[in-house]
Amino acid sequence: MEAKQIVEATKALAKASTNDASPSNILNLLNEVKNGVVPSEDLLRSTKVGVMVNKFKQSKNPEINRLAGEIVKKWREDIQKQKDSASRKGSPAANGKATPTRRESPAPTSDGSRSTVPPDQRDHKKDKVDIKRTNQQTRDNSIGLFYNGIAFMSTASPNSILERAVGCEKAVFDAFGPETNKAYVAKVRSLFQNLKNKSNPKLRTNVLSGNIPPERFVQMTADELKSAERREQDEQLQKENLKDSFVPKEEKSISSSLQCGKCGQKKVSYSQAQTRSADEPMTTFCEFLLNLLRV
Structure with missing residues (x-):
């Protein structure tokens, strides 16, 4: 064909x-x-x-x-x-000269097998990785961000990280591109921040290993991107807030003699509590119902 x-x-x-x-x-x-x-x-x-x-x-x-x-x-x-x-x-011939081979994009300047940079300091510059893969600066910079996010605290080879970073950028480009779209830029930044989150190492591991494919990764919701610990904390907080919403609040008396100094209305609720010694008058707490001003 x-x-x-x-x-x-x-x-x-x-x-x-x-x-x-x-x-x-x-x-x-x-x-x-x-x-x-x-x-x-x-x-x-x-x-x-x-x-x-x-x-x-x-x-x-x-x-x-x-x-x-x-x-x-x-x-x-x-x-x-x-x-x-x-x-x-392209290997050396009998006359000692090599025949050049065509290459679609520059290969990493490092040997690609390992990085000598401490895991918590790794990024594409320190790993000496060439991120120029698309001939478009914005997209190449996005590949760099994904590389930096995936490489954080990782001991994987630069080649494997770069391959995954290129895949993630392409998935974002396919779903939210072109690279000039605000949605593309926002998605790249959001995913990078989630990858770089110190408390979410499992996300980085799953993206690098392919357990979370790039196409799935770029479509994950904010809740799905959270670590299990963070999700558990949020659920616990929701339970506590729900529980608090059922706790009966102290009933307050409503007075028509007290006047709000802000709006001039007289719809005021108040309660009293002993905040000082027993032989002194009780303290009156007022809440103006129309503007919720408290004194």
């Missing part, structure tokens, strides 16, 4: 995913791209056919789910073989 045909097939898959197309129709379309597409990284990126096929891995239909998974797996293997082959071609 030529690029134009692949684009048309991608559009057909997108349409099928939104109009409740029959499973047989979807399977036919998937088989068409499976048999007709010779994958390359540039081709999949430009036509977005890989993204569309990958969406069908979430299908509730087991046949569609399985076929989409097979296609994605095969394409990834084919592309990896292409990269391995290019890498071998």
